[in-house]
Amino acid sequence: MPTMYTCSFVDYSGEICMRRCTRSAGCCFYYKALAHNPCSECGKPTRSISGRCQAHIRSFYVGRYYQKHLKKKRVLVQLWLE
Structure with missing residues (x-):
């Protein structure tokens, strides 16, 4: 079973994504986004x-x-x- 992470990407509005994902970099929407x-x-x-x-x-x-x-x-x- 893969390790589960929580996406910590902060949107322009200031909200945190908080989706569950398997990448430590972020969920499928935000893992390539610039920090x-x-x-x-x-x-x-x-x-x-x-x-x-x-x-x-x-x-x-x-x-x-x-x-x-x-x-x-x-x-x-x-x-x-x-």
Whole structure:
């Protein structure tokens, strides 16, 4: 007899699934779902790869945009100096 687990997936509404399942990762609906990680700024649960919620994601993309253009500028200066 397989070991039975309880699915502990937390939905967007804040409810826990609590279905019985044979996988330790979760039930048949949620075993592939991404885990909630806390936002690096406010601690709110998010599934974003960057680790930031919608309210704080802008600073992440602004920083990436700035670094991309700074790198381009350095390459152009190096080419100009050669």
